[in-house]
Amino acid sequence: MTEKDFIPSAYTKTAHRGSFEWSAPSNIALVKYWGKKENQVPANPSISFTLNECKTITKLTYEHKEDADRVSFDLLFEGQPKESFRPKIEKFFDRVAQYLPFLKEYHFTIDTRNTFPHSSGIASSASGMAALVMNLMSLERLLSPDMADDYFYKKASFLARLGSGSACRSINGSVVVWGEHAEIEGSSDLFGLPFTAEVHEIFRNYQDTILLVDKGEKQVSSTVGHDLMHGHPFAERRFAQAHENLSTTRKALTDGDVDTFIKIVESEALTLHAMMMTSLPYFILMKPNTLEIINRIWKFRSETGIPVCFTLDAGANVHVLYPENVAVKVLDFIKSELLGYCQNNQYICDEIGTGAVNLQY
CATH class of the missing domain: 3.30.230.10 (Ribosomal Protein S5; domain 2)
Incomplete structure (x- = not known):
C-alpha cells in the first residue's frame, strides 16, 4: 500500500x-x-x-x-x-x-x-x-x-x-x-x-513490571533524539544491526528461545542509550538508579537461573520482562531488592495486551 x-x-x-x-x-x-x-x-x-x-x-x-x-x-x-x-x-x-x-x-x-x-x-x-x-x-x-x-x-x-x-x-x-x-x-x-x-506459548503471557525510577519530564524529547541520528557516526551500522536483531528476535519468539530473546532485548536497550551518549550533542537519560537496577537484575539472573531481563525506552525507567510462570519469584525479588531504587517505591505491573479497545461496545 x-x-x-x-x-x-x-x-x-x-x-x-x-x-x-x-x-x-x-x-x-x-x-x-x-x-x-x-x-x-x-x-x-x-x-x-x-x-x-x-x-x-x-x-x-x-x-x-x-x-x-x-x-x-x-x-x-x-x-x-x-x-x-x-x-x-x-x-x-x-x-x-x-x-x-x-x-x-x-x-x-x-x-x-x-x-x-x-x-x-x-x-x-x-x-x-x-x-x-x-x-x-x-x-x-x-x-x-x-x-x-x-x-x-x-x-x-x-x-x-x-x-x-x-x-x-x-x-x-x-x-x-x-x-x-x-x-x-x-x-x-x-x-x-x-x-x-505463531508466538511460542512462553511469550504469550509475558509480564512487564515497570520500575518508575524517574517520573519527571525527560530532559531531551524523543523527537530531538531521533533527529540527532542524522549524521550520527554509528547510524548506518546501527540500522543494519536492527534488521539483524529483528531476524533473531523473530526466530526466538517462534522457537521459545528465551535465552536469545534476553540477549537481544538487553543489547537493544543499551544500544539505544549508547546512540544517545554518542550523538552531538550527547545526552544521558539513564539515572544512577537505572544502572543499579540493571546490575541487580544481572546478579539475580546469574544466581537463580530465572529468565528475567530488562529493557529501557528513551528514559530512566526500567521495564522488567519475564515469563508468567516465574512471576511470583520475580515480584518477590523486585519488592525486596529493587523498589528502593524507584521514585517513592512506585512501580506498575503490566503484561502483554491486545491493542486498542472500543469502550462504547
Whole structure:
C-alpha cells in the first residue's frame, strides 16, 4: 500500500453530533526504532510488545459546524484544559488533513487521561495518539460504513504514526512489527503490522513490571533524539544491526528461545542509550538508579537461573520482562531488592495486551 491508498473518496453518509471513546495501550519495543526520515518514516524496523494496563483513554465528542475553514477543538487532560498539548495536536491535524478531509467540518472536544504518569518514559505519546486516532477512524467509518476492518486498522496505524512514530505499534496486539523487513511479509514503513507467525506459548503471557525510577519530564524529547541520528557516526551500522536483531528476535519468539530473546532485548536497550551518549550533542537519560537496577537484575539472573531481563525506552525507567510462570519469584525479588531504587517505591505491573479497545461496545 502507498500513502495515496489512505486518501478517501467521497463519503456516503453524514453525521451531525455524537461521541466515541477508545482506550489504546502503550507498547515497549524489543528491537528499538531510533532515527527517522521525512514524514515519520523509520530509519530501521522495530518490534514491540503491546502492553495491557498502561493505556490512554480518550473520549472524542464531535459536532458539525457551518464554517469549515479550519480545524477547531477543545482539549482536556484528566478533566482539565491542557493548552500545552495543543501544538502537538494541531501539528498532527495538519499532517493528516488530506487523509481525513472531514476534520474541518466538525468541532471536537478531546477528553483524555492516562493510567500511568505522563512523560515518564512510558510512551504516553504513543498511547495518546493511538487512542485519538481510533476515535477519528470511528467517525470516518460512520461517514463511510462500507469500510473493511483490515483497512480500518491499517489506516489507524498509518495515521497514528504521523502523530507519534511508535503510536503505530499501539493499535494492535500483542506483538507488532513496524518497518520494512526482508523476512516479514507485508511489513511496511507506513504502519505497524501484527506479528503473524505463531508466538511460542512462553511469550504469550509475558509480564512487564515497570520500575518508575524517574517520573519527571525527560530532559531531551524523543523527537530531538531521533533527529540527532542524522549524521550520527554509528547510524548506518546501527540500522543494519536492527534488521539483524529483528531476524533473531523473530526466530526466538517462534522457537521459545528465551535465552536469545534476553540477549537481544538487553543489547537493544543499551544500544539505544549508547546512540544517545554518542550523538552531538550527547545526552544521558539513564539515572544512577537505572544502572543499579540493571546490575541487580544481572546478579539475580546469574544466581537463580530465572529468565528475567530488562529493557529501557528513551528514559530512566526500567521495564522488567519475564515469563508468567516465574512471576511470583520475580515480584518477590523486585519488592525486596529493587523498589528502593524507584521514585517513592512506585512501580506498575503490566503484561502483554491486545491493542486498542472500543469502550462504547
